[in-house]
Amino acid sequence: MTGLTRQAAEFLAGLHPDAVPDICLDTAALGTTDCVAVMIAGSEEDASRLVRELISPASGPDTAPLIPSGVMLASADAALVNGVAAHALDYDDVGIDGHPSTVLVPAILAEGHALGISGARALAAYVAGYELWALLDSLEPGKLHDRGFHPTAVQGTVATAAACAVLHGLDADRAANTIAIGASLGAGLVANFGTMTKPLHAGRAAQSGILAARLAARGFTASPDVLEHRTGYLRAHSPSGTPDLDKRDHGLGRIWRMAQLGLNIKRYPLCxxxxxxxxxxxxxxxxxxxxxxxxxxxxxxxxxxxxxxxxxxxxxxxxxxxxxxxxxxxxxxxxxxxxxxxxxxxxxxxxxxxxxxxxxxxxxxxxxxxxxxxxxxxxxxxxxxxxxxxxHEPVQFAQGSWQNPLSRDGLRGKFLDCVTGHLADGRAERLFEQLVGLRRIDNLRDLDFATANLPHRH
Structure with a gap:
């Protein structure tokens, strides 16, 4: 029986969009659509602006656009700035024990643009990251928040590294190294909630996932058992002190946790x-x-x-x-x-x-x-x-939750509300339809925000 890290690496190396259930691909498209909306809405917040001011424009093959300005940056830098923007308003979706889309989507759109991948592969990468995150969360009986860790920053970095391994088509050995590099890069404290540093957690997780995959692709090495080792990821971050480290088949690629847990779309821009x-x-x-x-x-x-x-x-x-x-x-x-x-x-x-x-x-x-x-x-x-x-009767599932979802019109309404004043007339509807139907996009460079500068407010 191979260990957890190796199982995860083999899952990533063998993943093809055709093997992913439709409900998971559709959920990844939902998360991507909602994340781009709140990313655009948050693009001019002070946190986004201050981070953006530190980054210089770039040119060449390894670049990706800021959203929605279209200014080209190195892909990891684009993921950083777009990730901060996606979380700046705290209006992004919730799932597992954090905010999956706010780290996965900025990294996947940026690195996917640089690599010229298809929408279907982008969605499969999202699902891969989500599945590993959900598995790691299930192996810890405690709650990371209780120990002061922000799961979006800590688990999200590993998940985003996994997603980027899929984008790069890495073999199992390099995918394992990607996971292990990412496991050492995640950090974020609950004490910083309510400040600009919370969205920085998301941007850094997105950026770190790209860095991990790019390093591993070039032969950078890391521990092959980083997740399960007694001095490794799960034990180091465990609030309970008793993470489940028993060796067994964790069912990655057969058990689809996203189909059960899904995503919760926010109706309000608060925690x-x-x-x-x-x-x-x-x-x-x-x-x-x-x-x-x-x-x-x-x-x-x-x-x-x-x-x-x-x-x-x-x-x-x-x-x-x-x-x-x-x-x-x-x-x-x-x-x-x-x-x-x-x-x-x-x-x-x-x-x-x-x-x-x-x-x-x-x-x-x-x-x-x-x-x-x-x-x-x-x-x-x-x-x-x-x-x-x-x-009021007790409320278990908020409006917009996986169990009480928004309609397509409800999702469109939130999208248009977020991007009003940022996108020219007609472009918002067109971008919404592209994102909802991302599976049919042949190349992420064909997305509207990736092909031309978009007007933005000053």
Whole structure:
């Protein structure tokens, strides 16, 4: 029986799009479409701009476009900047125990453009990265967030390296080295949530995946048992101290974890741990036509790990507000929506929003995390100044989740909302259709954002 690292490498080396179930390819296209939308929306955020200012344009075969400007950079640099943009608004999808698309898509689009690969192969690479990530997550009984690790940065780097190994068509030996190099490059701390460094985690993971594959392709070596060794990846990052290291066949290429776990598309540009409560609060506000003056207290019951991530109880900036349950509930009550417009510093600091945040009380009622299929539901109840208590039924699956998905029109609506003002008339619809139908694209260089400079706002 070969070890985990070797099994993963052999899976990557033998993967062909025809062997991947349609549901997985379609889900990868869903994640790609949504990620490009939020990438474009986040392309002019301060975090994206500051990283972009450090990078010089490039020319030649190993380049890829910034999205949506079309400026060409070295592919790893394009993945870095586009990855930061994709995560800058925290509006990207959620799956497994992190944000798969925000690391996989920037790397795959950048390196795939440089290599001139097909849309089908790009989707297969996405699935490969997702499958390895999901397997690694299943072997750890603890939660990386509890130890302070950002899974998107730590597991996402290994996953992105795996995806890039598929793009390069590496054999098993070089694919194993790619995985092992990536395993040493992933890093990111939960303590940096609510700052520009969180999206930097995503950009660096995307960049590192490309670096790992390019090094391995040139003969760079690394440990052949890096994942399972007692001083290796799983044990080093284990919050429980007891990762499952038993040798066995892990079923990569036969068991498709994506078909079960899928992706959760965000309806709100905040940490996903707020979404179930937002759904409930918006329902209560609409059903009872609530105004802030009528409300004495908003009580939220959520998971302990969720509340640990939602560390900002009195945010003063839009970035901080993304990780605040208090703000999420206040926005739902005051604005009757929780969208990009509400994530401004000015809105966060409004006196009526601050007053509403002070009415929110949060309690840990379970140990789950939104987006995980076995997570218990979150709860919301509102006590009115009259003493009446309004209770929403517990919410287990947020709108847009794998179990409660958006319609195609809903996905298109989010896409167009994200790219409005960034893309010329007609180009947004055309790009949406290209991405949804990515399997039919012969070469990633044929994608609209990859063939011409796109107008962007100043």
């Amino acid at each position: 996903y741990s707020t979404h179930r409560a937002i759904d409930a609060m918006l329902d209560l506000v609409e059903a009872h036509d609530l105004t802030p003056d009528e409300v004495r207290e908003i009580r939220v019951g959520a998971g302990g790990p969720e509340l640990l991530m939602l560390r900002n109880h009195a945010p003063r900036t839009g970035l901080e507000a993304k990780f605040s349950m208090e703000f999420a509930m206040a926005s739902a009550l005051v604005a009757r929506r929780v969208g990009l417009a509400e994530l401004s510093d000015g809105f966060v600091r409004r006196p009526d929003v601050i007053a509403a945040m002070r009415k929110v009380a949060c309690t840990a009622v379970h140990d789950g995390i939104a987006g995980m299929p076995d997570s218990p539901p979150d709860t919301v109840e509102v006590e009115l100044v009259t003493g009446e208590v309004l209770r």
